[in-house]
Structures are given as C-alpha cells and as structure tokens.
Amino acid sequence: MPAPKARRGGCWTRPGRRLRHVGALGWQRPRVPHEEAVGGFLTRRSFLLGGLAAVAAGGCRGPAANVNPHVVSVWHPWGGTMAPAFRRVCAAFERAHPGFTVRAVFTPNDLSNNQKFFTSVAAGCPPDAIFVDGPQVAEWAERGALEPLDHLVRAAGIGPTDYFTPCWKQCEYAGHVWALTFCADPNFGFVWNKADFEDAGLDPERPPVTIAEMDAMADRLAKWDDGKLKRIGLIPWAEYGSTNSLFTWGWAFGGSFYDERARKVTPDHPGVVKALEWMCSYARKYDITKIAALQAGFGTAEQNPFYVGKLAMTCLHISGIDEIRRYAPRLRYGITYIPYPPGGEPHSSWVGGWCMGIPKGSRNREGAEELLRWMCATNEGTVAVGQASGLFPGYRRSPCFAEVRNRPGVGMLYKILLETRHQRPVMPAQAYYMGALQRAVEAALYGQKTPIQALRDAGTETQAELDFILAGQGRRG
Structure with missing residues (x-):
C-alpha cells in the first residue's frame, strides 16, 4: 500500500532524533555518539540495554521458555474495515491447519519509527511473524531485526518467477530473501x-x-x-x-x-x-x-x-x-x-503493499514459516487473502486472479499489475x-x-x- 506520509517539518534521521533547522543552511543532521546510534540501527549496547529494560519490566523469557509450536503470534497493521478481513484470513489458516492458533495483534506500523518492534527484538521477545512494509524490508534486514528466509524459499520451492517482479525485488537485499509479499498494490x-x-x-x-x-x-x-x-x-x-x-x-x-x-x-x-x-x-x-x-x-x-x-x-x-x-x-x-x-x-506503475517477515529471535520459527508460506505462496492461502480483503496477492500464480480479472475496475488494475516495473528503492535509508x-x-x-x-x-x-x-x-x- 502507499507509504504513510513523512512527518512535516523534519525527518527522523534515527529513532528519536529529529533534524534540526539551521537557518539559511537548511536542515542538518545532529551529531550523536557513534556507539549509541550507527546509522540509526540497533547497536550491541542498545540491544543489551533494551533487553535488560524489557526483562526488568516483566518481559518475556526468551527461547528457553515453554513455547507451544501450534500457536503463532503475528503483528499486523490492519485496523478499520481491514481488521475483520485479516481475522478471516487467520481463521482460514486455522481451518487448513487443525490444532493451530494464530494470535493476531494489531500493531500500527510507522515507516519512519517502529521502536516497539525493535525493542521487542532487543529484548528477545518479538512476535513469531510480522508485517513489514515493502520499503522497510532492506532497513529492517540491515538493522538485524529480521531472519533471512533463504531456507524457507528453498524448502517451499519458491522463486522469483512465482511473484510479480517488483514484489520479489522489494524482499531481496544483500543476497538474501527477508520477506514474502502478502499483497501487491498496483500504483496506480x-x-x-x-x-x-x-x-x-x-x-x-x-x-x-x-x-x-x-x-x-x-x-x-x-x-x-x-x-x-x-x-x-x-x-x-x-x-x-x-x-x-x-x-x-x-x-x-x-x-x-x-x-x-x-x-x-x-x-x-x-x-x-x-x-x-x-x-x-x-x-x-x-x-x-x-x-x-x-x-x-x-x-x-x-x-x-x-x-x-x-x-x-x-x-x-x-x-x-x-x-x-x-x-x-x-x-x-x-x-x-x-x-x-x-x-x-x-x-x-509501481508496486506497493505489505510483506511478511520473521523477526530475529522468533521463538516459533517453524510455525511462522508455515504461516508465511501459506498466506504468501500457496493457492489456498492467497485465494483466502484475495477473497477476504479484496487485495491482490504478490504471488502471481494465485488462482484468485482468474476471478478478479473480469471484475469492473479491478480487472484494469490487474492489467496494470501485470505490466508493473518498479518498486521503491531497495536500500536501508x-x-x-x-x-x-x-x-x-x-x-x-x-x-x-x-x-x-x-x-x-x-x-x-x-x-x-x-x-x-x-x-x-x-x-x-
């Protein structure tokens, strides 16, 4: 989907640090100690401090805690009318996987500042899976906040030709795959x-x-x-x-x-x-x-x-x-x-839309991988996504396109998606x-x-x- 509008009157150079205005010179980045913020990413010290703070406040106990492999937690950005639609997608996953439960938690996603998520990674208690906006993938990967999905894509037989080209490219960075496209927005x-x-x-x-x-x-x-x-x-x-x-x-x-x-x-x-x-x-x-x-x-x-x-x-x-x-x-x-x-x-045209990734330190990686695979790379899952939400899957082989291509308005957007060439720059800034x-x-x-x-x-x-x-x-x- 289209990215949220950036903040007016300045931009977050790093979490919690605004640009400062210096008159005729325009905007200038404030100096920060190198150890505290390297490129705005979570350094070793900030990870340790964040983790200690979370544990002191009653945070999770990390991988050693008893984890039910049949319960998968996922943070999602779907509020408003999309919230019940995503619940229907989760219910379809549970029906396809008897005994599994999806714990979906609405967590607003701000393109420029996601401290709640980064703190959860630092504390060792992230969700098992998370939605990540396409232009965030490279930055979150560079921060060390996502797990590479190379094993998942190999095991599932997933490759670039299974997705619309920009949908695959936005999830690939530094030689690894870090996310799978959940929905593809043909803009516009x-x-x-x-x-x-x-x-x-x-x-x-x-x-x-x-x-x-x-x-x-x-x-x-x-x-x-x-x-x-x-x-x-x-x-x-x-x-x-x-x-x-x-x-x-x-x-x-x-x-x-x-x-x-x-x-x-x-x-x-x-x-x-x-x-x-x-x-x-x-x-x-x-x-x-x-x-x-x-x-x-x-x-x-x-x-x-x-x-x-x-x-x-x-x-x-x-x-x-x-x-x-x-x-x-x-x-x-x-x-x-x-x-x-x-x-x-x-x-x-260009592609927007949400992707799904696995946070660093996910305690139920196997369950998270199955959730991603089913929602983003299977016929059954992508049809459920399309039917419940009205959005296009990024998985170009999805049977849902056979139906939507003939719907008024939507069919033209499908033609646009077939020809789309671009995604926002895949880089960590x-x-x-x-x-x-x-x-x-x-x-x-x-x-x-x-x-x-x-x-x-x-x-x-x-x-x-x-x-x-x-x-x-x-x-x-």
Whole structure:
C-alpha cells in the first residue's frame, strides 16, 4: 500500500532524533555518539540495554521458555474495515491447519519509527511473524531485526518467477530473501469522472493518454467562481502524498530514483526533474494557495472530492474500488493507465503493499514459516487473502486472479499489475529518502527552491545518511 506520509517539518534521521533547522543552511543532521546510534540501527549496547529494560519490566523469557509450536503470534497493521478481513484470513489458516492458533495483534506500523518492534527484538521477545512494509524490508534486514528466509524459499520451492517482479525485488537485499509479499498494490490506476468530462464538453469515453492531453483537459475541467477554484482537473502532488506522487510521475517521465549497483540515490535524474517541474507548473497556473483553499473543503467517504465534482482526474489505489462501491455506487468513472510524456514510460506503475517477515529471535520459527508460506505462496492461502480483503496477492500464480480479472475496475488494475516495473528503492535509508523527497516537493511547489536544487539537496542529504548506514554493515548476523 502507499507509504504513510513523512512527518512535516523534519525527518527522523534515527529513532528519536529529529533534524534540526539551521537557518539559511537548511536542515542538518545532529551529531550523536557513534556507539549509541550507527546509522540509526540497533547497536550491541542498545540491544543489551533494551533487553535488560524489557526483562526488568516483566518481559518475556526468551527461547528457553515453554513455547507451544501450534500457536503463532503475528503483528499486523490492519485496523478499520481491514481488521475483520485479516481475522478471516487467520481463521482460514486455522481451518487448513487443525490444532493451530494464530494470535493476531494489531500493531500500527510507522515507516519512519517502529521502536516497539525493535525493542521487542532487543529484548528477545518479538512476535513469531510480522508485517513489514515493502520499503522497510532492506532497513529492517540491515538493522538485524529480521531472519533471512533463504531456507524457507528453498524448502517451499519458491522463486522469483512465482511473484510479480517488483514484489520479489522489494524482499531481496544483500543476497538474501527477508520477506514474502502478502499483497501487491498496483500504483496506480488513473481515473476520470465522466460527469465532469461531460460538463466540460469533453468526450466522457476518451481519457488522456499523454501528459499534453491531460494538461489540455485539466485546463477545460477547471471551474472558477468569482476568482475561487471550485473544481480542478488534477492535483499532481496529491496522489496519496507528495512523495508517492513524485515516484508516480517521476517514473512516468522516465526517471530513476536509485542506482542499485553504485548504491547511489538519483533524485536529480533528468526524468524526475522534469516530473517535478511539470508538477510545479500546476502550482503556478492554478495558484497553489487557491488549490489549497479548494482542498480545505475536501471531504472523505461520500464527500470524496472525486465523487462530488471537485476533482475530475486522479490516481486510484486498489482499495479505492471498494470505496467507490461503498460510498458512490452510482459514480460514472473510467480507469486506465497513467498518462506519460514523449520519451517517458507508457503504462508506468509501481508496486506497493505489505510483506511478511520473521523477526530475529522468533521463538516459533517453524510455525511462522508455515504461516508465511501459506498466506504468501500457496493457492489456498492467497485465494483466502484475495477473497477476504479484496487485495491482490504478490504471488502471481494465485488462482484468485482468474476471478478478479473480469471484475469492473479491478480487472484494469490487474492489467496494470501485470505490466508493473518498479518498486521503491531497495536500500536501508528508504524512510529517510521519502522524507527528503517530501521536503523537496514542498520546497519546489512553494517556490522556495528550483526543482533541480530541491532534488539535489534531497540527494545529498539522503546519500550522506545511506553512506552512514552502510558503513555499519556486518551486524545482520
């Protein structure tokens, strides 16, 4: 799923340490003692201190404690309407494994700070299995917080061709597999409101294919009343957060965000720069302050701006299909591929979604491996996931796709998933990178920096953080 928006006004360089502002110099990383925080990862001292604190507070007793091999604990991020859906998936696992019990615990996951989980690892009492967001996998592996799954994938006969390519790549780091993709979000479908198109004199059955077509349509779709914006064709930086927006349009413009071989971030790639320049053109043309005033009146559920004629075109996450069915069943809309410019990437998309891993020190690894295998890499389990949640499995061989490919809206998203090429950069400074990119987008939109300068600054900051992290390699074992 799309990553949570990074914190405004700063980014967590390491757990509990904010960047500090230094006036004209911008943001600077505070100095910390090397022993206490190496790349923000759990050092030997912090592991010992965390573990002692947890034991003193009545923490678990570690591997020597009596562990029931038929009880598997899992921390999951599913709240709201997804909570009962995940309970149904767990119940299906229990029916398929008589005598087994899944103890599912809702544990919010923050991309930039998961101290509860890291403390549980340090104390030797983590859950048996845990959900990990795709861009977190490399960082958690580098921290030494996950167990490699190489034995599991070999024993189960699982390989890269069993998954959509980005779904496998986001789980592989430093020569090992650290997680399995539970659900694959094709980011994104591009949707348009047909009633808005008719109102603007546009063909409701002809969506934009190119960026130029989309810009021309957006111009006609914009509706003004006494100098106030009442409807806008598109808000390029509002596609599930400014960072996800930059990923989306950056790839559509033919950009790249990371050089895996060189281990270098590339936010100033020409394609990414062009994407941000184009995003800024909307901020200037329609006046970002007037856009912000329009957004202030946006609602949720039945009052979603796309449903009520305030936003004519936007990107749509797979969960949006069920939301439309629930809150706007009469909405006339279409769904297609993301538009692209000349020299850009046709049918561009990227994969988000949750993965499952096994924490370092899991006391029921055998049970956890079976839970992961069944939910992420079997026909029965992935069908249960798809039926209960409405999400796509990352396991491309799942029989559930035979049914969803013909469902309105969902079928188009399946086509997008089949063609998807990208995942967010697989490297251990991903959370930091997303915060830096968010600040870059906002600085460019509000004219505080040029797009190229904002992106170069984001690259400089992130590369320093990544180099700092990589200098501490060797602690995964």
